[in-house]
Amino acid sequence: MRIGELSERTDIAPRLLRYYEDQGLIRVGRLANGYRDYDERLVDQVVHIRGLLDAGLPTRIIRQILPCLEDPSDIHFADATPEIIGTLEQQRDRMSRRIELLTRNRDAMTGYLDSLRGCMRG
Structure with missing residues (x-):
């Protein structure tokens, strides 16, 4: 293509x-x-x-x-060094924190949308 x-x-x-x-x-x-x-x-x-x-x-x-x-x-694994492993671990942990934050934000948004829909029905 x-x-x-x-x-x-x-x-x-x-x-x-x-x-x-x-x-x-x-x-x-x-x-x-x-x-x-x-x-x-x-x-x-x-x-x-x-x-x-x-x-x-x-x-x-x-x-x-x-x-x-x-x-x-x-x-x-030829290029794997302690520095690369450490960098990958840091990035993995950073991604995990970001996932947790995004999950909390998504759940908060869902709650907000549910509240909005409830207000519109009432």
Whole structure:
């Protein structure tokens, strides 16, 4: 598929898709005419990458954990250092705190909506 289609399906700007390619986060094939050819599997991968970036992970860490998203048996430990492990643990804990906050906010919003609906009925 072309970059425009991938962009539309993932809601990621073409500029960011090119950035992901430059950072080694996605691998893109080329057609005989030199145009990029985005594989169908990249749709899910790009969504995962965006989520990890939104969670605050740097691209160097994302590049290392991407194999876990596709096939956990394809994990490579050659680059694992105590620093990387520590960074991953910190990011995991940060994500857990964010999930807890988002869950509380969602539950509060649900309660507020329920109250609003109750007022509208009465």
